[in-house]
Amino acid sequence: MSDLDFLGGYVGDGVLLADGLEGAFIGVMARFGQEPIAVYDLGKCLEILHESSEGSWLEAVEHFEFNVIGGWVGTQTPGFLVTCSVAELRAHYAETLDDTRGS
DSSP, rough: OOHHHHHHTTOSOOOOOHHHHHHHHEEEEEEETTTEEEEEHHHHHHHHHHHSSSSOOOHHHHHIIIITTTOOOSSSEEEEEHHHHHHHHHHHHHHHHHHOOOO
């Protein structure tokens, strides 16, 4: 049995895919008590949007934030993953916490 066969038992109406972002598709995420969702690499999504438009990087980011992440279409709305190591995550949030604790 493949992972996709296993996941198939949890997929109801199917997995909702984001149009035009196929090149950033990573896979499908299983979640307890909810149907699986499609998952995309956030950085690759931004690259695709920037390359496919005539606009700036900032315009691609704004489009992504408003139309893609902001485009909630229900519980099957795809997820967007930021890839990093645990060390990178801890370092980032340690710096963020230090910044917010004030000087």
